[in-house]
Amino acid sequence: MADQTFPSTSKPHSNHWDRDVFLSFRGEDTRKNFTDHLYSALVRAGIHTFRDDDELPRGENISTELPNAIRGSRISIVVFSKGYASSKWCLDELAEILNCTKTRGHTLIPIFYHVNPSDIRKQTGTFAKAFTKHEKRFQAEMERVQRWRKALTEATDCAGWDLDSIANGYESNFIDQIVEEVFCKVKPDGLCVAEKPVGLDSRKRWKLY
DSSP states (O other): OOOOOOOSOOOOOOSOOSEEEEEEEOHHHHTTTHHHHHHHHHHHTTOOEEOHHHHSOTTOOHHHHHHHHHHTEEEEEEEEOTTGGGOHHHHHHHHHHHHHHHHSOOEEEEEESSSOHHHHHHTOTHHHHHHHHHHHHTGGGHHHHHHHHHHHHHHTTSOOEETTTSGGGOHHHHHHHHHHHHHHHHSOTTSOOSSSOTTGGGOOOOOOO
16 A cells, blocks of 8 residues: 555535444454444444445545545544554544544544553553654654644543443443444434433543643
């Protein structure tokens, strides 16, 4: 794949969404386990969800199709895992997602999958190692690297779901709570029976100062 950032052009803002959810995740970390289970649960709940390994046609230009998929989605769920920041594609997705939250009324729901939110915000731990490599590889594109750093920091300003702090680490219960919150966000008023998603009171709001 060519080393190129997502194009900045986008279709005009509209309240019409092509789908409910865009899933951003590091495939090597969670494609065959957590993200697959989350995707299946969202689909079973009637939530139209984009996952690139299912919906991106073979041969399509990823640098064009993925940002279009983000812009056409009402919500992005970002599954932060230990290897998330090692992927330039994940980081480009995240930067586009944050841009859409500011310009298109898009909602970001971060999920912290066995990672410390402060490592994401401050780019420490495995995230520091990833950026050491990025800064060597992209010496001529340091603005892009700084955009990635800013996106990671801003993502932790959104209320997020931390697996290690919610549902005692049980993934099935954790996923159920996430799906219920998303369902309440995407369905019209009156269709969401619960006043608030189960477990929302215990959800950690990772807005760090």
